[in-house]
Amino acid sequence: MDSLERDIDAWMKQLAAIDHTPRLPDPNSLWVKAKLLQSTAAMERASRPLTRFQIAAYLIVAGGWAALVTWKWSALQAWINSFTPAHIIMGAAGAQTAQSLSLTLLMALIALGSVTVMLAFHTILAEE
């Protein structure tokens, strides 16, 4: 050890000896906090694929509705208009007024509606 090293060593030890009394956190609470953080992180990691799947499902359902409404707008509009009171009364009187939907469109509407309801329930239950 040369003289410079010796002097610096002595000075550093003097610096280290300066009394600063820290208020150190309790090790037990630190341990509990760390474990909580660890389990929260693990839960987040585990639920990440589910969240991704949920987002993909939202996008698919929204896209499905948009596509259906865009392509079959005129048929849907005519079908919705057939539910006015005047049409219903005329229909009850035996007149052929109600517009009918094609079976494919009806099935598509039912399928998309069911998926939307299921997704909504899943979101609500998952939140709770």
Place this chain on the structure above:
Amino acid sequence: MGYGADAIALSPPFALRAATFGRTPKRPMDEAKFEAFYRKTARPLWSYIFRMTGNSATADDLLQKTFFRFIRSNPAIVNEDHLRHYVFKTATNLVFDHFREIKRRREHVFEAPVVSSSHDDLRHDMMRAFAELKPQERALLWLAHVEGSSHEEIADALGVKTKSVKVMLFRARKRLAVILTRYGFART
């Protein structure tokens, strides 16, 4: 005056089990063992972080973060010196991250001790003199002279080559000697 924000590039924190011990842990640390280790290590670690940052609130915060990372790494009790080296390395990384953050925000944080007597005055001057060094130099000198770390341990903590540590230490000592002369700390 702020503690220098001229941070250095460090290697990211590494997995304790893989890099420090190179094998799978056999006895993971439980709460009681952690408490014993914490009681031995927390105070010197806090002193190191405090001397590096010059701010007691930052030291408190970084100390907690260091131990959170330590627990998360699920350390095995193989060798207490290795564990101690690991927490000092983690703290060093966090301190340098803190300096980068300060630099990014262009903040200057320095908590000057309250001066009320000649003894406090001396302490204040010692802290100020040490604060004039670059963060890397402070870490080098503290780890070498106070913690008694080997060149390999210092190199690992600072993310530099082992061969460079000797030269870096020599330069840091010379710089500190110049600063100390300026502050009137006579060499014995």
